[in-house]
Amino acid sequence: MGRRQGLSVRLKLTLSYAGVILLAGGLLLVIVWLFLLRYVPVEAMNTTGGFMPGRHDLVRAFTPAVAWAFLFLIVFGLLGGWFLAGRMLAPLSRITEATRLASGGSLAHRIQLPGPTDEFRELADSFDTMLAKLEAHVAEQQRFAANASHELRTPLAISQTLLDVARNDPHRNTDEVLARLQAVNSRAIDLTEALLMLSRADQRNFVRERVDLSLVAEEAAETLLPFAERRGISLETIGDISVAVGSNSLLLQMTTNLVHNAIVHNLPEAGTVWVTTATGAGGVSLVVENTGERLSPELVATLTEPFQRGNERIRADRSHDDQTKTDHAGVGLGLAIVKSIVTAHDGVLTIIPRDAGGLRVVVQFPMGR
Structure with missing residues (x-):
């Protein structure tokens, strides 16, 4: 203008x-x-x-x-x-x-205004803080875009390879090729849905309502109970009525991701997952604990980064039948989505390695009114 x-x-x-x-x-x-x-x-x-x-x-x-x-x-x-x-x-x-x-x-430049605190100093410090947050956010988005491009390119490249092999070998078993293409396509669909879920949580474009976390935990546990039983995992849910304010679907997705992650990254057999809800003076909490391998604090600190899968970036090798509609752990976005949902609900996410192995994940929200 x-x-x-x-x-x-x-x-x-x-x-x-x-x-x-x-x-x-x-x-x-x-x-x-x-x-x-x-x-x-x-x-x-x-x-x-x-x-x-x-x-x-x-x-x-x-x-x-x-x-x-x-x-x-x-x-x-x-x-x-x-x-x-x-x-x-x-x-x-x-x-x-x-x-x-x-x-x-x-975004790397900082004002760093010297002198005593006054109106200009407060403005400069606030601007420096904003620049630091913007720089960190841009760097995170760049890493996310690079990882997302890599993850999306992988199933497409596999599909192209399968099609080239089928074209060059007309005597190859068609059913086998179709089955592998279906598995790769399912993975691409899961990844796309996970990205959309992550974007929705980041934008905070959802209707807020009173949500009982104990009911959400029970629903997530019931959905994943057959999956846990097939893996020999014991799933226990206990807790009081704990009301938070937010999106019921997003909080259910958050809880499902946590429980699913606890089931997948558990002991090979006779493992346990505990899901607990509670209400305290500071608000309401959801706690998901699981047995499993011992993890270092340095590794645990990176688990909420997009496309991070525990101790290494691996491809999920389980069949599509083992996956539920809410399964995003296989694409490395499960805990990243959890973190975004918690942040969008003004909550706090804490992940602690258990001394006996496994993780203790605590999500705290302000109490719903």
Whole structure:
């Protein structure tokens, strides 16, 4: 939008300073003038019989001095105001330069304004904090885009290879090729749905309502119980009524991902998953614990990153029959989706390795009202 060029802030401040100085100086001169006129007669005689200088002589003597005083005040006000305005606006110039660099794509620059805390320092610190968050967010999005491109390209490349092999070998078993294509296509569909779920959680475009986490936990456990039994995993659910505010479908997806992840990454046999809900003074909580291999804190800290699958980036080798509609752990987005859903509901996600092996995942939400 086009705008006409106006006066700079520095010039406006300079004129303001000069105007204040002129006004103050003019009032002072007027006061002095009135004071002198009050005590100086029109004319007076001295002791020798001559006349002393009167008001007319005072006017002739005072007027040039007033003119020079006003000229001095104008020059002093303009020069001093220009200097003071420059000193006052120097931090703003640094902030403007940082903004210009940020708009050009340089998010690594920081203002780091020195000096005591004032309005400009608070503005600069807030801007630096915003730049740091933006830089981290952009870096995360770039990593996510690169990983997503890689993950989406893999099933497409496999499908292309299978089709090329089938075309070059007309005697190959068609049923086998179709079965493998179906498995690869199912994986691509799961990955796409997971990406859409992650985007929906990040955008927070959902209707908020009162949701009982204990009922959500029971529903997720009932859905995944057959899957747990096939793997020889014991699934236990216990808890009190714990009401949070949010999307029932997203909170169910979050709980399902946590329980499914606890079942998949468990002991080869005789493993256990515990799902607990509770209400406390600080809000409501959902806790999912499981047995399994011992994990280092460094590895646990990376589990919520997209496409991270435990101790290595592996391809899921289980059949499609073992997967539920809500199965996103196989594409490495299960805990990433959980983190996004928790953040969208103003909650806190804590993942702790258990001493005996496995994980303890705690999700805390503000209490629903």
